[in-house]
Amino acid sequence: RKYIEVKDVKDNTVIYAFKDSKSVQKIDVYLTSSNYNKFAQMSTIHSNNTITMLIAKFEDFISDFIKYLYLKYPKKYLDNQTICFSEISQSNISEIREKIIDREIDEMMRKSYAEWFNLFAEHNINLECCKEECDFLREIYATRNIIIHNSGFVNEQYLKNVKSADYKFGEKVKINDDFIKKSFECIKTIMLCVMIEGLRLEKEKKDENADTIFNFAFGELSSNNYNCSKTVFKALYDSCFTNEINKQMSRVNYWIAKIELYGLDSVKTEIENFDVTALEKIFLMAKNILLCKYVEATEVLVELCENKKIASLELEEWPLFKKYKHT
Numbered sequence: 001r002k003y004i005e006v007k008d009v010k011d012n013t014v015i016y017a018f019k020d021s022k023s024v025q026k027i028d029v030y031l032t033s034s035n036y037n038k039f040a041q042m043s044t045i046h047s048n049n050t051i052t053m054l055i056a057k058f059e060d061f062i063s064d065f066i067k068y069l070y071l072k073y074p075k076k077y078l079d080n081q082t083i084c085f086s087e088i089s090q091s092n093i094s095e096i097r098e099k100i101i102d103r104e105i106d107e108m109m110r111k112s113y114a115e116w117f118n119l120f121a122e123h124n125i126n127l128e129c130c131k132e133e134c135d136f137l138r139e140i141y142a143t144r145n146i147i148i149h150n151s152g153f154v155n156e157q158y159l160k161n162v163k164s165a166d167y168k169f170g171e172k173v174k175i176n177d178d179f180i181k182k183s184f185e186c187i188k189t190i191m192l193c194v195m196i197e198g199l200r201l202e203k204e205k206k207d208e209n210a211d212t213i214f215n216f217a218f219g220e221l222s223s224n225n226y227n228c229s230k231t232v233f234k235a236l237y238d239s240c241f242t243n244e245i246n247k248q249m250s251r252v253n254y255w256i257a258k259i260e261l262y263g264l265d266s267v268k269t270e271i272e273n274f275d276v277t278a279l280e281k282i283f284l285m286a287k288n289i290l291l292c293k294y295v296e297a298t299e300v301l302v303e304l305c306e307n308k309k310i311a312s313l314e315l316e317e318w319p320l321f322k323k324y325k326h327t
Contacts, residue, residue: 047175048147051183055144058187059109062116065194067105069123072201077104113137125197129235133186133193138162140183143173185228192216192232199241206241214246221253221319230257248279252286256319259290282310289320294327 007024008015017024070077078100108119117127117134127134142161146152154167167173195213199206214236221229233254236242242250251274258267271290276283281300288297304310315321 044152044175047180048152050180051140051144051175052147054183054187055140058191061191061194062113063105063109065198066108066116066119067101069119069201070101070104113141120194120197124200125194127190127193127197129196129238130189130193130231133189133231136182136186137190139164140186143175143179146173182227185225188220189228189231192228193235196232196235196239199239203241207243210236210239210242210246214250217250218253221257222317224260226257226260230254230261233257245280248283252283252290252320255290264290264292280309286320289324292323294324297324 004016005019006014006016012028014027015024016027108116120127139162142158146155146158150158152172154165154169154171154173156169158167158173159165159169192213195209199209202209213232217229217232217236220232233250236250237247237254239247255267255271268291271287274283274287276287281304285297285300285304288294288300301310
């Protein structure tokens with residue numbers, strides 16, 4: 001009222017002018033209200049789309065991995081498959097082969113993720129290393145399903161699948177930043193654990209593939225994504241297909257993540273029992289830093305630097321040195 005003067009109101013349109021101005025403005029109340037409501041819902045729409053697209057990308061990864069298994073073991077999955085005569089008459093051998101593979105993958109992808117994991121288990125791919133993430137995956141899928149099929153409102157199926165649900169029947173789920181971040185970490189962790197377990201299927205490339213996974217997990221650790229890096233480094237350490245240097249480095253990085261998440265007491269006994277006598281001196285230094293024995297760590301670090309056994313890049317980027325640098 002101090003700055004605006006309403007001139008007229010008709011057909012849901014307000015005609016107004018700014019005081020001290022000769023120009024007249026119009027505003028459609030219903031249209032403006034509708035546009036405002038759409039704008040106000042954008043955050044929810046983006047959050048819902050993020051979860052939906054995250055699951056879509058996860059299913060792309062699963063589909064690719066299943067295709068890899070089918071092609072690696074065709075006698076088990078493809079040799080006894082049939083195809084219609086009409087499809088044969090219009091296709092060459094290569095196209096027929098692709099149709100059979102695509103059909104079998106599509107059939108498997110229509111099943112639940114639990115059945116996908118059962119397929120993996122047939123090849124000794126054990127996802128016990130990321131059991132917590134697999135449990136949370138159930139909630140992500142349940143949330144995605146009610147977003148797509150029930151406008152985000154909680155139904156009986158959701159409550160059946162999500163035992164720890166904070167929602168009641170009929171309430172609308174609210175996807176906040178924490179849920180999205182946790183969902184991304186969960187999906188990344190499961191994918192990396194599948195890849196680690198899959199090392200047994202590509203033994204000739206196991207060192208190269210393990211290095212790739214290690215570097216990705218290191219990036220997660222450096223980005224303070226401790227839940228993901230904790231699980232992945234533990235899986236790398238436990239894998240019999242990780243070489244000795246990556247195995248011990250994974251062990252140290254696992255402890256770094258655990259300390260950041262739960263404090264030193266959560267792993268102190270393990271670190272104290274870490275036998276480094278037969279290992280490179282860098283692990284003695286790491287052990288001392290983890291136990292906050294900085295004087296002892298410095299003595300070893302000086303020796304490593306003098307003998308060029310540690311690179312300056314490691315001092316800059318390895319999260320092991322984050323707290324040490326402040327001492």
